[in-house]
Amino acid sequence: LAKTTQPISMDSYEGQEVNITCSHNNIATNDYITWYQQFPSQGPRFIIQGYKTKVTNEVASLFIPADRKSSTLSLPRVSLSDTAVYYCLVGMTGTALIFGKGTTLSVSS
Amino acid sequence: DSGVTQTPKHLITATGQRVTLRCSPRSGDLSVYWYQQSLDQGLQFLIQYYNGEERAKGNILERFSAQQFPDLHSELNLSSLELGDSALYFCASSVATGGLGSPLHFGNGTRLTVT
Numbered sequence: 001l002a003k004t005t006q007p008i009s010m011d012s013y014e015g016q017e018v019n020i021t022c023s024h025n026n027i028a029t030n031d032y033i034t035w036y037q038q039f040p041s042q043g044p045r046f047i048i049q050g051y052k053t054k055v056t057n058e059v060a061s062l063f064i065p066a067d068r069k070s071s072t073l074s075l076p077r078v079s080l081s082d083t084a085v086y087y088c089l090v091g092m093t094g095t096a097l098i099f100g101k102g103t104t105l106s107v108s109s
Numbered sequence: 110d111s112g113v114t115q116t117p118k119h120l121i122t123a124t125g126q127r128v129t130l131r132c133s134p135r136s137g138d139l140s141v142y143w144y145q146q147s148l149d150q151g152l153q154f155l156i157q158y159y160n161g162e163e164r165a166k167g168n169i170l171e172r173f174s175a176q177q178f179p180d181l182h183s184e185l186n187l188s189s190l191e192l193g194d195s196a197l198y199f200c201a202s203s204v205a206t207g208g209l210g211s212p213l214h215f216g217n218g219t220r221l222t223v224t
Contacts, residue, residue, distance in 0.1 A: 034212050043111065043199050043215030044152070087152070093140060093203050093211045096165040099152040 003027065003090045004100040011106050018075045020103050022088030025069050033064060033071045036087045038102070044087060048073070075105075083107045112136065113216035115200050121222045127188040130219045134181055134202030140164070141183040142203070142213060143175055147196040158183060190223045197221075 005023040012018045024033070032051055036044035048055055050062040050071070061074040075082060087102040112135035122128055134141050143155040154167035158177035169175075172190075177183040187194060197220050201213040 036213075041197065041218075041220075043113075043201070043217050044213070045111070046212040046214065049212050089213075094157075094159060094164055096154055096157065096167050097142065097213065098154050098167070099144075101151045 003031075003098065004088045006086075006088055006100055006103045008101065009104045009106065011108065012078055014079055014107060014109050015077050018078050018082075018105060018107075020073045020075075020086055020088075020105070021070055022073070022090075022100075023070050024088070024090045027068050027090050028092075030092045031090050032092060033062065033068075034089045035060070035062065035073045036089060036099075038085045038087065044099075047086075078105075078107045080107050080109060111214040111216060113200060113202050113214050115198075115216035115219050117219060118217070119220050119222075121224065122190060123224055124190055124192060126190050126223075127186065128190065128221065130185040130187070130198050130200075130221075132183045132185070132200030132202075132216060134183070134200075135214055138202035138204050138214070139181065140203045140211075141177055141181070142201040143169075143183070143185050144199045144201065145196050146199060146218075147193075150196075152199065155185070187221070192223050195221055195223045 034049040035047045038044040055062045063072045085102040091097045114133040139160045142157045144152045155169040157165040175185045197218045199218045201215045203211040
């Protein structure tokens with residue numbers, strides 16, 4: 001079973017900030033939190049990864065509270081091309097990495 | 110480009126047949142993961158290898174098998190194919206195993222159609 005729970009879908013408009021929260025109450029000590037983006041008929045693409053606190057890269061930020069039971073992916077100023085499915089994955093390399101159902105983000109003009 | 114190569118891109122075959130899907134991981138990556146994604150479904154984990162050894166197994170059918178070769182490429186064999194096996198099959202690779210958060214890098218998948 002997937003270790004994560006995410007909203008099934010979210011809607012936004014171009015230029016807005018989008019925050020997608022993932023719940024992972026049973027996260028293990030050695031688990032990392034990784035977010036992926038997937039477009040139709042393409043393989044998922046790595047966005048960002050963190051273990052605790054905040055991580056930022058050129059495309060997104062990842063906020064992880066101290067208890068690590070949830071995480072929030074923040075996409076600043078989304079565009080139409082950000083319309084995709086976003087997956088939160090919790091685990092560590094070398095184990096069965098089980099994806100949840102993901103969040104379908106729809107961005108409108 | 111993720112650096113993970115999957116061949117063929119498309120495969121059309123009949124029920125009862127056997128096919129082999131191939132994956133070449135990114136240079137330097139030792140772990141290979143296989144996933145199945147049916148239409149409008151999520152990513153189903155099948156199996157994972159590290160440096161030639163099986164390390165984790167998901168809900169992989171007995172009709173399916175995989176292996177990772179000494180040159181680190183991997184093959185997924187699907188036999189006695191059924192209509193329900195039609196799906197996108199993704200391979201992903203990562204650097205390490207155990208205790209590290211090395212992210213997965215996915216190929217563009219093989220689309221299998223069973224008629």
